[in-house]
Amino acid sequence: MxxxxxxxxxxxxxxxxxxxxxxxxxxxxxxxxxxxxxxxxxxxxxxxSFKLRGAYNKMNRLSEEQRQRGVVAASAGNHAQGLAMAAQRMHVKATIVMPRTTPAIKVDAVRNRGARVVLHGDTFDEAAAHAAQLVEEKGMTYVHPFDDxxxxxxxxxxxxxxxxxxxxxxxxxxxxxxxxxxxxxxxxxxxxxxxxxxxxxxxxxxxxxxxxxxxxxxxxxxxxxxxxxxxxxxxxxxxxxxxxxxxxxxxxxxxxxxxxxxxxxxxxxxxxxxxxxxxxxxxxxxxxxxxxxxxxxxxxxxxxxxxxxxxxxxxxxxxxxEIGERREAVLSVTIPERAGSFREFCHVLGRRNITEFNYRYVDSGSAQVFVGLSVVPGGEDLATLLGHLEDSGYSALDLTDNEVAKLHVRYMVGGHAPADLDNERVYRVEFPERPGTLAKFLSGLGQRWNISMFHYRNHGSAFGRILVGVQVPPGDRREFEKVLDGIGYPYSDESDNPAYALYLGQRGD
Known part of the structure; x- marks a missing residue:
């Protein structure tokens, strides 16, 4: 019992x-x-880690003959460190089988305590099977990480x-x-x-x-x-x-x-x-x-x-x-592809803190925006926002619980510009990180020039950063940069940046 x-x-x-x-x-x-x-x-x-307690107590219960044979364990890291320290204190040879997925900090800590590390398999169970094989082949004493x-x-x-x-x-x-x-x-x-x-x-x-x-x-x-x-x-x-x-x-x-x-x-x-x-x-x-x-x-x-x-x-x-706290939502929103539509969309979002904004021109009809933004925990605020977007004529999909979207797609939105995209200029802009600054930037650009690419992420620092592509005919370039000067945020022209040419510009640029 x-x-x-x-x-x-x-x-x-x-x-x-x-x-x-x-x-x-x-x-x-x-x-x-x-x-x-x-x-x-x-x-x-x-x-x-607490694992030191169980490992040391088990080592104390072993006979001298069992210790002499050396000890072996399978561990994802914490039991390994505990056993390695116990073995070091008792002058017993220790071999630890660890999954290859174990964080390097744990592997290094075990080695630093004098234990021999064998990396095997991707899970604890694969490592445990190999440790059992070592017990059978070499007569070592197995110290289980939990079932003892x-x-x-x-x-x-x-x-x-x-x-x-x-x-x-x-x-x-x-x-x-x-x-x-x-x-x-x-x-x-x-x-x-x-x-x-x-x-x-x-x-x-x-x-x-x-x-x-x-x-x-x-x-x-x-x-x-x-x-x-x-x-x-x-x-x-x-x-x-x-x-x-x-x-x-x-x-x-x-x-x-x-x-x-x-x-x-x-x-x-x-x-x-x-x-x-x-x-x-x-x-x-x-x-x-x-x-x-x-x-x-x-x-x-x-x-x-x-x-x-x-x-x-x-x-x-x-x-x-923030997603774990339900304070951030990740949405995919379809917006019309026309001058000013970006600004209109931001006004619908209101003064919410935007944490991420990804957009790339695709065709002349509509565009997809991948946006992260702050919400009040509990679910009601997000439901209200989705309803407000729908009432405003937008089609929105909640991707907050979509692992593919959060792990991969959010970093892959965009790609090379289509062949029919003319006169794209690329600017890197920096602005103070506070509610309303993104909307101010978009409103300042006005509706004369079409935004063809947009990437923004909030990292919690004092300044936010944007990479924006805008269709600006050569004759408008000076006037466009006067508009940027008027907005007042520091910017630099990145149209000749090789990273842009390799991954975002038209193929062959």
Missing amino acids: PHTYIKRILDARVYDVARETPVDYAELMSRRLDNHVWLKREDLQPVF PDVIAGQGTVGMEIVRQHQQPLDAIFVPVGGGGLLAGVAAYVKYVWPQTKLIGVEPEDAACLKLALEKGRRARLSEVGLFADGCAVAQIGKETFRVIRKLVDEVITVSSDEMCAAIKDIFEDTRSIAEPAGALALAGIKSYVERTGVQGDNLLAIVSGANTNFDRLRYISERT
């Missing part, structure tokens, strides 16, 4: 290498959600600390789920001491192996596993972890990649620390739970499980946060 884990957790030896991490009050998030939100900061461990009682007990010390640190029972604790080791360990301890506290697992919607198992009433394997939250990219919940979880956990919530990105930003704003996607899962779960249930005044705790993410991944995370 799960209560047998209490003694294991109390006896777990983790503090030779792990630290007791704080429970921090998330003031900004508490105010936004009208609940008391707490963060258990496992991202502050020496290896920036000693590993579960080590992770359960997180729950023990929460009970000691918070003192009063929480209303709910939200725990990220990959293979289930952390959730099983925390649930075993917390439910024994605080039976009234809800234990809620949170999974990525594209790696929801626990949800699948609960729906089927048995362990089952996902046919595909999303890799964005690499720390939770597991196709099948553990056998032992599922045995514990199904008896003790109240529910499981799934969240999208965009919601994880938004939660990473939330954690940063409250702590000035950057969680990895899996590390922000639990907070994303709290936000989803509050929105669904409408609870107010509850004490809700999220375990921030890790902070191992590549720096260059932050660009993608930053781009998706």
Whole structure:
């Protein structure tokens, strides 16, 4: 029975290498959600993840003969770092099999702790199969990342600390789920001491192996596993972890990649620390739970499980946060191809903050505009906007939840100019980033010259930047630039820019 884990957790030896991490009050998030939100900061461990606890506790339970054979593990990164540190401390040889998709920051961290790294497969399960092969061929001792009682007990010390640190029972604790080791360990301890506290697992919607198992009433394997939250990219919940979880956990919530990105930003704003996607899962779960249930005044705790993410991944995370908060919508709108239609469209949008604007002349009839713009969360504002566009004669398609549009199409809108496009001049324009400046620019151009290409993106900086193509006959060029001077934004003529000629101008230019 799960209560047998209490003694294991109390006896777990983790503090030779792990630290007791704080429970921090998330003031900004508490105010936004009208609940008391707490963060258990496992991202502050020496290896920036809770996984050190289970790995070290398991290593302590091995016999001397088992250690002498060397240890091997399969891991997407955090268990690998924990085991590498434990092995280094105990002077044991360690081999870690990691998926090729593991972020470089995790691979380098494991190597820096003296472990041998073998990159194999694209998922945890492929790496695990190779690790099992090494056990069979070389007699090494396998240390499972989650499906082992000693590993579960080590992770359960997180729950023990929460009970000691918070003192009063929480209303709910939200725990990220990959293979289930952390959730099983925390649930075993917390439910024994605080039976009234809800234990809620949170999974990525594209790696929801626990949800699948609960729906089927048995362990089952996902046919595909999303890799964005690499720390939770597991196709099948553990056998032992599922045995514990199904008896003790109240529910499981799934969240999208965009919601994880938004939660990473939330954690940063409250702590000035950057969680990895899996590390922000639990907070994303709290936000989803509050929105669904409408609870107010509850004490809700999220375990921030890790902070191992590549720096260059932050660009993608930053781009998706507003969509994850439902504060940005992405639309495709059909507008008539005539002088002034751009300006009219912007007036219909009003003073909304535009985050992205992509357009390219196609033919003389109509054109497609790919636009990102701010909306009020909740869905009503977006529905009102779509209705307003329709009433104004525009055909609009909501692409906010379209992954192909967000990941690819938004960067591919445009292409080479058609052969019948005459007299295109290209200008790069810079303007102060505040509502209304884009409309001011378009209004300033007037209706005399046709806009044939337009690209604008807001990156949250003090200045916005536009690349615009305009059909300006040679005799009008001086007058057109006088108009630009009158608008007052800095600009430069990029018509001879080789990048324009290669990718956007007429073929053969």
